[in-house]
Amino acid sequence: MTQRYFAITAPGFEKQLADEIDAVGGRKIEKHTGGVEFDATNRVFYRANYEVRTANRLYLRLDEFRARDFPELYRKTRRFGWERLLGEENKVYIKGVGRKSHLIHTDRIAETVADAIREHFEEDLKRPAPTIVEEQEEGAQYLLARIHEDRCQLSLDASGEHLYKRGWRQEAVEAPIRETLAAALLIRAGWNHRKPLVDPMCGSATFLVEAAWMASKRPPGDMRDFAFHRWKNFRQPLWDDVVEKGRRRMREIDEVQFWGFDANPEAVDAAQKNAELAGMSACTEFRQADVAELTPPSEKRGMIIANPPYGERLEEGSGPRAAWETLVDRFAEHFKGWRMGLVLPSDITPSHDRLKFKEEMRFQNGGIAVKFWLARHR
Template structure:
């Protein structure tokens, strides 16, 4: 039996997420700003959390109804068969939100829904209710109550921690890019998985690890657990089968094809440790190097992808220059036949007489408006 789900993503990457959902068997796919709605069986739902690279969370659509006052919201929340999903062993945090509705007080919406959920167990079923908590934490079940034009939509988060928290990045550096964003940009870059991938500002190694996992088909959820594993209807044998099938599709990297460089020795150490935790250290060469000395690390042409330090100035030639400008010059001079994928703030337009730049997508990264550029030699 299919149910309705909603997978969230960074606005701008709905197409990539929709393609992923379709590939694992999602049906009746509908793209909306910031996510994708879809129908799925239990197996496909488990696969969504385990295998989607561009999703930040996956929600189960629990119930939808009209609510024009708080008693109506309370009664309709209370009538739902919450015991199919939750039990007295769960801890629940309710988050309310409203838009263009009679009920606009988010805290009162949260309290009302939590009250209805608790009394469904205690008064209607005469059993212990989930604990309703005031502050969310890693072990809590998140219930969303969203009202729009007096229609209330109740959703239950199935992921727990955000899906970009793969489990391998234990060593971070300043301004890391999220794993889900890195995966989406790698997909958009046109990088061919059998060809080299190079990050000259590798930081904690996010592009390298995500690229290696893309190439060897390792599921992004392979090192973590999920909130749905604490649901009352969790099916352990089905989940074990989903994981086993996913791991059977994984294959090892056969040669070094991933190269990371950074001028900061702490970043190099962090990237190496993260690559080790992710199980890709054997196919990733990571070393300290200044961008002013950037050269192709191998004979075969591939893709250079970078999220450079935007404001940092480095000395080269006659004086200080921006790091991304030095990268562009080095790429133009030394990387014939390669692709360049570059993430820059929206107020920067890259240019070089030997390169043809194409703006691929605009979005917000860490609160900064950015543009993703693709370039090749003329």
């Protein structure tokens, strides 16, 4: 039996997410702005949470119906078989959204859905209802009631914490890139998992740890749990089987393949600790160094990937010149045969007479419009 799900990603990365959903067995895949909708069995749904690297959150589509007034919303919400997923041990936070519809009062939408769920349990089933909470809190199930053009869609969050929270990043520095975004950029760049990767402004090591996990085939959900683990229909043996098979596909990387550099000693310390927590100390190496000193750490050619300082941080890292300009010069001079991926604000167009740049994509990073550039030598 299959059900319908929706996976959220950063706008612009829908293709990468759709490819990953397809790889774990999703069917009837439809790309939308900021996400992918798909059909899946329980096994495929479990695998999507455990193995997909570019999704920020997954929702189970519960029901969809017309709702032009609150009595209709109440009646149709109450008829759903909530007991298949939730019980008295669950807490539920409900968010209402209304756009281009007769029902636009978000608080009343949430209250109506809450009343319907409560009375479904207490009056229809004669059993205690889940506890409805007024604010999102740890462990509470997140239910989205979205009404658009008088069509109500009820969706239950399957993830819990955002999927970019892998569990290994305990040490953070200023303006870290999200793990899901780092993975998506590595995929988009076409990085070869068996070649060296260098981040010359590594921060808390997000690019490098994500790359190490990709190269070792470690599932991104291996260090965390999920909201669907607390659903009534959660099947522990099936989950254990998914995890066991995912771990069997992993491979050891026993030599350094990932190098991180940063001028900030606190960033280097954070990166080292994060790599250790992620179980990737053996294949990563971190050093304090300014980008102006960057040279290849390996005779084997590979790729540089960087999210240089920009915005308020644009001038940090190497004196009066922007750090990315220095990086471009170092790449041109010392990294013949390597490739480079560079995240820059959308108003910057990099150039160098010895390099060829290609604008690969545009997206938002931390609320700033940016572009991802790929560079190689002419």
